[in-house]
Amino acid sequence: MTAAFPLPQLAETPRDAREKCGVVAVWGEPHPARAVYFGLFALQHRGQESAGIAVTDGVRIERHTGMGLVPQVFDSNTLARLDAAAHAREARHRGRPGGAIGHNRYSTTGASRPENAQPFLASIRGGPLAIAHNGNIVNARELRTSLEDKGHAFYTSSDTEVILHLVASLSRGRQNDPLAEALRMLRGAFSLVFLSHDRVEVARDPWGWRPLSIGITAAGNPVAASETVALDVLGARHLRDVEPGEIVTFRDGPAGGPPLIETRRFADPAPRLAQCVFEHVYFAHPASRIFGQTVQAVREKLGEQLAREAPAAADAVLPMPDSGRSAATGFARASGLPYREGIIPNRYVGRTFIQPSGDERATAARLKLNIVTDLVRGQRIVIVDDSVVRGTTTRGRMEQLRAAGAREIHLRIACPPIRHPCFFGVDFPDSAQLLAHGRDLEQIRQTLKVDSISYLSLDGLLAIAAGAGAAVEEREKFCSACYSGEYRIPIPAQLSKDVLAKC
Amino acid sequence: MTAAFPLPQLAETPRDAREKCGVVAVWGEPHPARAVYFGLFALQHRGQESAGIAVTDGVRIERHTGMGLVPQVFDSNTLARLDAAAHAREARHRGRPGGAIGHNRYSTTGASRPENAQPFLASIRGGPLAIAHNGNIVNARELRTSLEDKGHAFYTSSDTEVILHLVASLSRGRQNDPLAEALRMLRGAFSLVFLSHDRVEVARDPWGWRPLSIGITAAGNPVAASETVALDVLGARHLRDVEPGEIVTFRDGPAGGPPLIETRRFADPAPRLAQCVFEHVYFAHPASRIFGQTVQAVREKLGEQLAREAPAAADAVLPMPDSGRSAATGFARASGLPYREGIIPNRYVGRTFIQPSGDERATAARLKLNIVTDLVRGQRIVIVDDSVVRGTTTRGRMEQLRAAGAREIHLRIACPPIRHPCFFGVDFPDSAQLLAHGRDLEQIRQTLKVDSISYLSLDGLLAIAAGAGAAVEEREKFCSACYSGEYRIPIPAQLSKDVLAKC
């Protein structure tokens, strides 16, 4: 007779997935689930794999999550069911309809797992608690092992579950602030929203990696969201960003008054902040205001700077659709060349599309983009894009332009070459798959088969991200590790090995 | 500034759902997921809300669950993906393909919750652990509160999650047998199957409430299932039932040999067993052998005994389809009356059916059952059914028979009147909704508008369930609380209040 469940040689561990995500939270809204739905819709670009919303009825928390886009996951019935929870609270506490949080999730891991859809919801000592997370915790593995040793059971491979268990675990005794205590144990990037029966709490890591903004609706209710574009959609005024190391609480105010917005610190801001510069380059919505500047304006300026750093003798500037349009208008303006839309994306190309195979490969490319031959044939053209990651798509498009008769192609990229992995929430492929990994500029040019190629300088990028007239120190507030390889905090050997192992 | 998450007035607690379910486990099968699939299919009558299967690859455990019937939840691709885990193990440990467990779940709670689908799977200190459960734990609420106080986070309202956390929690230290220790803390009905990276463990509560049988396939591999009908489908020989208070382990045997079947006790059998007599009356499959007797033969004998206890002067015996057929053949045989199929159920009536409304109500009944008018008009008929719960369906059918011209209707029920709730895994409605609750026989007769009604006596039922020639003490091995109100273990006030509160 033997003891049950001896240790296997390899324990199941978090898969260190690096996810891009969006979060939203509201308090005091009459239809909080609908409000969060519209906010998530505005943040759909941050994650398309799954979506979820949690709403409190003052005692319990109702939750709905699903795979797919926000409008696929939620229909009117589901939203009405969730908002019924808020109405139940309102009936109990006159005039206080309660709150909700929501999450969009993006993951490139092959197996889409419904159980990873957030918000997570659990019953802990203090009552029900829901959580949604944008970022990546680099010490999740060691925290989880330690909790398992204490008798905890984990249902997912997500680092977000580790945060939830930490809070539950610290709610055991009589601590003053289990949430702050838990957040102090985390190392990495996190913009978090929590919902309990009587409040919303939102928090941002001490390095400020991911954006997180607070606003206030016309009715005076507080809102938090990953980006200001979600505040805009809700008609909310942008108050300020959550500060690195800060927890902000939304809860009922005195009878008849608006909700309260309270603040406390769980940690001092890091001496060197690590705002992700790639949010400005690619990830954030053009209409959002991130780290103090409007994204679209930044991108136009990157194009202008690129034109100054790397001009080209050409007949026209063509944007790579849709990613290069902002920088291309800046490039055209600064260079004086005409801006022409010569590459037309097929707006019906989606995931269900039948892939052409074998001899139909050229057809595949032509289905995704149509070249306006008259604008390209016999011309010297500048193609502007915001960034290049793998380069496979870019190469195909360059071939397509050449086949359409372009005389010269000058490729201009509005950021430096990406050469290093990100451990803080952007899901780049393994280094070996990055176009610029191990290739110099001439090798890249040959790979893409263009007549000339230039990237924007890192100095140029940081100067513009910091803002016109900013002191040089301001440039230090950005993490640009994907370009430079300089990480703000040490990466555990296991994490970097995971990546290396795949190379 | 306030502490996070103060206690709400009512904590979210388990909803004390009483579920009927089926479980299956195999070890050593070449395609363990397919084997469990076929076993679950044979147990579909025990639960139609959700189904799930978990398979180990020797290190991790793969799992798939979904809402609906077994063939709706699983397709060939899903089974192949699960069995790939077993094949991975086989490749590692030559000739040892590993094991799987599965679960069918039935719930009448309004909101079907995908997260309640079993098997549950967690990563705990000892590695991955999957669990599936048939039964109901009556002290789940207090166990859960105690675990929450220790810092545990619960994701569902299921008592099965409490069992899982108990095992995780006791795996913290150096206990000899955390599984046995956990099971000893449970009070209530449980037939359980567990899967870890290197074994299956199956266990049955000390009272023996729910059935759980072990068999061995033609290839020599061990199988466990809620009912023998699942063993039959797999071509497995029925070895014996798991004993009350016993844990049976399936794991790899010595190289080249068949798997081992090991046994240990976590508790002595209860002094008075509590085998559920309603399994024989209604719930178990007719072809199963339960608590030592074949169900179909028992049901025929219940009909014979009923004919002896309550004969009727009539022209023919008609079974209530499909539930009364077994008892009706026994009744016809013992009474000498002809057996005639005069009530034909529509086999296409399903859940998507459009409900007739208002003046179409009679149409609704006629859609579900067609009366063969020639066999009923002007006749004195005996209608035999196995049991009556709410009585609403029965009343409608009696009206339908009368409308078809029946001269006399004599209703005969092959078990006593059901008057009390079950806390051990059968989901009866609240007492107030039971036909026989607070009604004497004459009142029941008037409610159903029949010419006479008789139920089988409790003595008659128990004598036949115990088996021909069994000592009187054998009758004491059955729980018949739904008829008598005598519960084998005390019911916590909260549980019985829950029911009363609903009345």
Place this chain on the structure above:
Amino acid sequence: MTAAFPLPQLAETPRDAREKCGVVAVWGEPHPARAVYFGLFALQHRGQESAGIAVTDGVRIERHTGMGLVPQVFDSNTLARLDAAAHAREARHRGRPGGAIGHNRYSTTGASRPENAQPFLASIRGGPLAIAHNGNIVNARELRTSLEDKGHAFYTSSDTEVILHLVASLSRGRQNDPLAEALRMLRGAFSLVFLSHDRVEVARDPWGWRPLSIGITAAGNPVAASETVALDVLGARHLRDVEPGEIVTFRDGPAGGPPLIETRRFADPAPRLAQCVFEHVYFAHPASRIFGQTVQAVREKLGEQLAREAPAAADAVLPMPDSGRSAATGFARASGLPYREGIIPNRYVGRTFIQPSGDERATAARLKLNIVTDLVRGQRIVIVDDSVVRGTTTRGRMEQLRAAGAREIHLRIACPPIRHPCFFGVDFPDSAQLLAHGRDLEQIRQTLKVDSISYLSLDGLLAIAAGAGAAVEEREKFCSACYSGEYRIPIPAQLSKDVLAKC
């Protein structure tokens, strides 16, 4: 330069599909689509491939058809949309809500074609016309070729479309009765329902092959349906059957009065009728009254007659589920042997079921049926079934019974051996696939591996189908060509070659 569209060598022609189907028609009902829906539901056993309903609004006809079972094809919204047409008519003509027809279709042809779903709806000279058909027209091919030569375009391969075009074609001139004229040109089996803007017309072929009954609802509205079980469901009284060669019309009566039921003949009844005896044996619903007798009572009597013709020394009679139950009760009654349900069909087996492959074949059989071993092991059993077509299922079940320990198996079939194809609406497989085709009784016994086998005699069958005390000539009113090979009308060479060609 060449002429367009020269003749291909093989023209696309009707595929001579032999379909079992059900039809329903109502006039004057307040919700005619819902009424037809319930009627079709009651006739679901006549066809499961597609369903459809057409309703008139007094000018146009609205139609909905779809693949699958009736409740899959129609939801409340669809029925409400269809009934809105009737309400529009009611608003126009006070108190006259109009009518509807419907159809269930069964086809074993591999390619399910949505465009073959009936009712068909067309706009012709006289206005819109909808049609639904049960039967098979043996001269459809030559009628269609003739119409194509006149410039007609056909969209389907269905013989029903030919009927529709015939009516349209004859509506050209000033004929007194284009419908009667069209029907006179058809040879074969047809029970038809038509809907135009102001009436329903129903017709039955001069041979009376397929059933078609008329009833009247409690509100005084006329109903027609393939079987009386549909009248029962609608609470309608069975008036009489449509006579061979008759057209019955339902249309508005004088203001304030009930609808009119009018009759006319398009042909005299055939000198020798050809009522399909297989409707009684297998196809019709047990609760229906067909060709003057109740189906269930006929089937019981077939079992009694079988016991007289072919008794067996045995311990019990077991029905083959679900088809043999009626005959088995008759057999048990006449033989004095006990009737026992020892073969339990799995009611969850459906089309989505994953087929066991290779070594799992025995599992497949056991999944579909469970044997109650105690009732079979060591016993001499009589198995009664209504008919045997291919015999493959029967053989598997006999093996299963033997494996469960049956000592002797005596198979009794309540009709004669089926040896010939049907060209009049029953979709038997090609002759070569019929068990009894080219095999004598002993060969059949060996094929099925039973200890004895007997079929009911053709005389016995026809005597009971004709009814107790019927004159011998009454037996001549039935078509029994599938047993005898004697077809009432000559089969075109092409049709019989089609079958032979496949052999």
Place this chain on the structure above:
Amino acid sequence: MTAAFPLPQLAETPRDAREKCGVVAVWGEPHPARAVYFGLFALQHRGQESAGIAVTDGVRIERHTGMGLVPQVFDSNTLARLDAAAHAREARHRGRPGGAIGHNRYSTTGASRPENAQPFLASIRGGPLAIAHNGNIVNARELRTSLEDKGHAFYTSSDTEVILHLVASLSRGRQNDPLAEALRMLRGAFSLVFLSHDRVEVARDPWGWRPLSIGITAAGNPVAASETVALDVLGARHLRDVEPGEIVTFRDGPAGGPPLIETRRFADPAPRLAQCVFEHVYFAHPASRIFGQTVQAVREKLGEQLAREAPAAADAVLPMPDSGRSAATGFARASGLPYREGIIPNRYVGRTFIQPSGDERATAARLKLNIVTDLVRGQRIVIVDDSVVRGTTTRGRMEQLRAAGAREIHLRIACPPIRHPCFFGVDFPDSAQLLAHGRDLEQIRQTLKVDSISYLSLDGLLAIAAGAGAAVEEREKFCSACYSGEYRIPIPAQLSKDVLAKC
């Protein structure tokens, strides 16, 4: 006794639907269904309601149609099944894989009718015939009535079915060319593709209303499509457009050789052509070459001309996404103002989106478009769009820009005001719903609440559509009736009444 089916007062008639559609045809391709699929995908902008493909196997024609976008209607299995027909032909006629045609359909009629999905397929005297149509036949109603009088039955309300029946009807006798004869009877707009067992035939109406081009693939196989962008996707070289009044045939060439392309006339070109100028303004794909010019280049020039005709004192030019981008770049270039993308469309807005209601209306607008506030606040902006139809969307966007702080808004539209319905294939709303119907320029300005508004002149539009340096007569080759009300052929009273009746 009465005659069947007397005439109702209103016969069901074609609904005069005006549809925008796309057609494709190929001959000789190894996978003709896949080729047509890719072609339809490139023409998706011409119709999103349904799609369909028909393929011949040399004798029969296989067809698949469905509701939705091309990739929703077809999956790999469906395409493989269709292409199997072509492979069957290839096996029969070595090296001649046959052909296929396809259709995209757009309809704004409320009830989407699956039976209206094209290609239509029928069996006629000459064998199977499939047809697909882009355009609108204005004398369809009278042709259909005449055919019904001859005994024809119509299944749809589509004018395309009338064309099919005409061809069938004329194939009766020994005409030399039933197709040409049928086309000569049609008045209106039609670009047609036909498939029979041995050829494709494509035809264009004598007025040349809709585009239709012919190309040749790298392998030498002929292709026809509504727009050249579909030829591009298939890697086909654009040979020329089908001429007004021409039929072009694709069929097998001599053994071993490429397919033949043959031509004949069914009519002379109309003295005044009627090429739809709105194809250039809005409808055609920017990368297509239509009526002799590249669409994108035409649109840029319309913007340039607009800047010359109606300059504005402003800070920046913003395109209305996505429709105004081409004209806006032209406007910016000619005016010297900076081009800035300040209005960002949400690319996830689709049809399943939950509509905000009541007080959420402003949210709805903000969900569809996000304003980059920094580029708009305090600025004088020119907004350029290609056209305005109803104006409701435009008005909402102007409000949104004003709310974002725009100081002055100058709206510039790159075509004249639309004031008249189209009867030739563009589905404009009823006149009364057109913004410019009954409003002068100042009224339009006030309705849209902008500081200034200007439309391009009709002369300016036609001069550019005709091409640089074209003779003034060339401008007469375009139909511009939606601007001018001058229709090339008389509109039947019924058709124009239909529209007026709705006003």
